[in-house]
Amino acid sequence: xxxxxxxxxxxxxxxxxxxxxxxxxxxxxxxxxxxxxxxxxxxxxxxxxxxxxxxxxxxxxxxxxxxxxxxxxxxxxxxxxxxxxxxxxxxxxxxxxxxxxxxxxxxxxxxxxxxxxxxxxxxxxxxxxxxxxxxxxxxxxxxxxxxxxxxxxxxxxxxxxxxxxxxxxxxxxxxxxxxxxxxxxxxxxxxxxxxxxxxxxxxxxxxxxxxxxxxxxxxxxxxxxxxxxxxxxxxxxxxxxxxxxxxxxxxxxxxxxxxx
Amino acid sequence: xxxxxxxxxxxxxxxxxxxxxxxxxxxxxxxxxxxxxxxxxxxxxxxxxxxxxxxxxxxxxxxxxxxxxxxxxxxxxxxxxxxxxxxxxxxxxxxxxxxxxxxxxxxxxxxxxxxxxxxxxxxxxxxxxxxxxxxxxxxxxxxxxxxxxxxxxxxxxxxxxxxxxxxxxxxxxxxxxxxxxxxxxxxxxxxxxxxxxxxxxxxxxxxxxxxxxxxxxxxxxxxxxxxxxxxxxxxxxxxxxxxxxxxxxxxxxxxxxxxxxxx
Numbered sequence: 001x002x003x004x005x006x007x008x009x010x011x012x013x014x015x016x017x018x019x020x021x022x023x024x025x026x027x028x029x030x031x032x033x034x035x036x037x038x039x040x041x042x043x044x045x046x047x048x049x050x051x052x053x054x055x056x057x058x059x060x061x062x063x064x065x066x067x068x069x070x071x072x073x074x075x076x077x078x079x080x081x082x083x084x085x086x087x088x089x090x091x092x093x094x095x096x097x098x099x100x101x102x103x104x105x106x107x108x109x110x111x112x113x114x115x116x117x118x119x120x121x122x123x124x125x126x127x128x129x130x131x132x133x134x135x136x137x138x139x140x141x142x143x144x145x146x147x148x149x150x151x152x153x154x155x156x157x158x159x160x161x162x163x164x165x166x167x168x169x170x171x172x173x174x175x176x177x178x179x180x181x182x183x184x185x186x187x188x189x190x191x192x193x194x195x196x197x198x199x200x201x202x203x204x205x206x207x208x209x210x211x212x213x214x215x216x217x218x219x220x221x222x223x224x225x226x227x228x229x230x231x232x233x234x235x236x237x238x239x240x241x242x243x244x245x246x247x248x249x250x251x252x253x254x255x256x257x258x259x260x
Numbered sequence: 261x262x263x264x265x266x267x268x269x270x271x272x273x274x275x276x277x278x279x280x281x282x283x284x285x286x287x288x289x290x291x292x293x294x295x296x297x298x299x300x301x302x303x304x305x306x307x308x309x310x311x312x313x314x315x316x317x318x319x320x321x322x323x324x325x326x327x328x329x330x331x332x333x334x335x336x337x338x339x340x341x342x343x344x345x346x347x348x349x350x351x352x353x354x355x356x357x358x359x360x361x362x363x364x365x366x367x368x369x370x371x372x373x374x375x376x377x378x379x380x381x382x383x384x385x386x387x388x389x390x391x392x393x394x395x396x397x398x399x400x401x402x403x404x405x406x407x408x409x410x411x412x413x414x415x416x417x418x419x420x421x422x423x424x425x426x427x428x429x430x431x432x433x434x435x436x437x438x439x440x441x442x443x444x445x446x447x448x449x450x451x452x453x454x455x456x457x458x459x460x461x462x463x464x465x466x467x468x469x470x471x472x473x474x475x476x477x478x479x480x481x482x483x484x485x486x487x488x489x490x491x492x493x494x495x496x497x498x499x500x501x502x503x504x505x506x507x508x509x510x511x512x513x514x515x516x517x518x519x520x521x522x523x
Contacts, residue, residue, distance in 0.1 A: 120373070128332050129370035133384040134356040 024216045028146055031139050038144050045148035053109050053156055057102050061160035064101055065093065065167025073175065082176060089168045090187035095195050098161035100247055103206035106153060107239040111214035114145055115235030118218025119228035127219070142219060146211035153207030154200055198254035205246050213239040281308040282344075283442055283474045284329065289338035290498075291324055298324050300498030301338070306442070311468060311475045313485045315520055316495030322478040323367070325495070326444045329476075330362055331355050342442065360388040363435035363443040363473070367450055369427040371419040371434070378402050378415045381434050388438055405433040408470070409463060425456035432463060436471065443467070445477040449484045461487050482521060486510075494520060 069089055076082045118141060121127050130137040169183040214235045221231035284306035291299040298321035306312050316322045327333040329340055331347055340347045345358055371380050381402045385395060395401070406412045409429040419427060428448065435443060448464065449457035461484055468475055479485055485492060486506050494502040494509065494517060502509060502517050510521045 117374075124368050124373075125366045125370040126372055128327070129364070129366055129372070130383075131332060132330055132359055132362070132364045134359050134387040135383075136352075 020220075021212070021216055024142075024219075025212055027138065028143060028212065031136070031143050032147065034139070036139070038140050041140060042144045042147055045144050046152055049106075049110055049148050050152045050155060052113075053106055053152075054159065056105055056109060057156050057160045058163045060101060060105055061098065061163035062167040064097060065089070065164035065169075066171055068092070068097070068164075069168040069171040073171070085172060085176070086168070086178075086183050086186035087190035090165060090190050091195055093161055093164045093168070094191060095199055096247075096251075098164055099157045099199050099203050099206060100243070102157045102160040103153065103203070103210065103243050104240055106149070106156065106207075107210050107213075107243060108236050110149055111210045111217075111235040111239040112232040114149075114211065114214030115218040115221070116228055116232040118142075118145075118215060119221035119231035120225075122219065122221050123224050123228060138219075142215045145215050146208060149211030149214075150204055150207040153210065154203040157199070157203040157206075194254075194258035198250060198258060202247065202250040202254075205250060206243055209242050209246050210239050213242060282306070283308050283342065284476060285339070285341045286325070286329070287339040289325065289328065289340065290336045291321065291328060291333070292336055298498055299328075299335075299338075302495065302498060302500055304493050304500055304503075306474055306476050308474050309472060311477065311488050311490045313477045313479060313489035313492045314495055315479060315482075315485055315492060318480060320495050321498055322480075322495055323446055326364075326446055326476065326478055329444065330359060330364060356388075360384075360438050361441045363438065363440035365428075365431055365435050365443065365445045365448055367447040369419075369424075369431040371422075371427055371431055373419055375419075376415070377406070377411075377417050377419070377422075377430050380419070380430065381405055381437050384434065384438050401437060405437040406430070408436060408467070409433045425452055425459065428452065428456075428460055429463065432460075432467070436467060439471065440473060442474045442476065445475060445479070447479055447481075448477065449479065449481050454483075457481070457484065458487075464488055 069085065072085065072088060073082065076085055076088070118127075121141070127137045127141070130140060165184070165187060169178075169180050172178040172183050173180060217231040217235040217238065221227040223230065282305055284304075286305070287303045289299050289302040290297075302321070302325060304312070304314065314322055314325070324333060328335045329342065329347065331350070335348070342358060342362065345354070347355070350358065371377075372383065375383065378399075382398045385398050385401060389395075402415065403412060406415060409432050411426060411429050411433065414422060414426065414430065419430070422430060445464065448460055452460065464475065464477075465488060467473065475488075477484070477488060489506050492504065492506055492509055493500045496502075496516050502512065502514065509517055512518060512521075
C-alpha cells in the first residue's frame, strides 16, 4: 500500500514537473521577442558558453574521431572495406555521434553551470534584487541564457565534428597512408543534405533543451545552499535524459522527411 | 489599551508620525504558505520622513511582509499601498517605475556576484532611464554613492573580495543611487559583528538625515531598534500586536512584548 502511494506520488510529481517545464518554455517564447532584447547580456552569454566549452568539445571530438577509426578499422579490414572508412566515420559523426556527444558534454558543462549560477542567485536573493531594480529577471537571466545555448550549440557541434574528422583522418593517414585531402574529399562526397540539415536542426533543439533545463532547475531552486547543488545535479541528469528523447524524436521526424 | 481583537496596543503619538503624510499603508494583510498562516491581518502605516521598525521573531513573516510590499510576493488578501498606489492594481511598467522610488536593502546584501562593485551600482541606473534620463557618464553618481558609505576605493573589486560589512555598505550604496523616497531594510545588521552593526546603523541614520527618506526597518535586533526607531510595531502571530516608541514598548508588562526586550 505504502509502495503504491509512493509510486503515485512520484508519478504525480513527475507530471507536475513536466507541466512546469512546458510552462517555463512557453514563457520563454512569450518573452523572447519582447523589448528590451538584452542584446549585450545575450552576447556575453554566447561568448561565455562558446568560449568555455570549445576546448572540451574539441578534445572530446578529436578523441572520438581517433577511437572510432581505430576500433572500426580491424572489422572493415576483415571485410576488405577499409576504403569505406571516411564514409562510415563521416556519416556517423555528422549525423549522430557529433551532435549527441557535444550536446552531452554541454549538458554537463553548461546546464550544471547555469543551474548552479541561477540557483545561487535565487538563494542569495540576487534575482529578487534584480526585480526590485526594475529588471525582468526572467528576461535578463533566463531568455538570454536559453537563446545563447540554442545559438551556440550548433556552432560547437560543427566545430566538434570537424575536429573529430581530423582525428579520424590522422589515424587513416598514419595507418592507411590516406592523405588528408583524399580523406576529406571522400567524406564530403559521402555526405548529403539529408545528413547535414537534420543534424544541424537537431543541434538547435539540443541547445534549447540544455538551456531550458539548466535555467528551470536554477531559477526555481529551493532549500537554501543545498538546493544549489541539487539544481546543478538535476539539471545535468534531466538535460542528458531529455537530449536522448529529443534525439529520438529528431531521428523519427528526419526519417519521414529524408527517408534515412 | 486593548483593541477589539484583544491585542495590546500602545497609544500612538502623532508627534512621532513625521510630516503626517502616509507613504506606506498596509491593511489586513494575509499570507499563507499551505497550512502555515504567516500573516493573519497585519496592518501598519509609515509616514513620510519617519523611521519605523517592525520587530518580530524569526519566521514571523517580517520579510514576507516587505516582499509583498514591493510586489516580490503576492498577498492572499489585504490592502497594500505605496505612495498612494495600490500594489496589486499596478501593471509591470508602473510597478517598476514605483520601485525606483523604493530602495530595498536585502538581508544578505544580494550583490550580483558576476559584476564588479561599479557594475553593481550602475545596474539600477541603466534600468531606470525614465526616472534619470539618459546618463552618459555614470561614474560621478557611482562615486558619490560609494563615498556616502565610505567605500569609494572598492569600485573595481568583485563582491567576493569584500567583507560582510563592506558588502552591506555597497548594497546600501546601490540602494541609494536611485535616490529613493522610501528605503526598506530587511535585517540590516544580521550576520554582522557588533561593531560593524553599529557602523551600519550609524550609516542608516546619516542617510536618513542626508536624503530625508522614510525608512521601514525589519529586524529582530533590539539594539538596532533602540538606536534607529522613532516608532515600532511588534509582529506577533501574524498581526501587529503592539505599537509605540521603544521606551513605551520596553516598559510594557505584556509577556509577549516583554519577551522581545528581555536580555
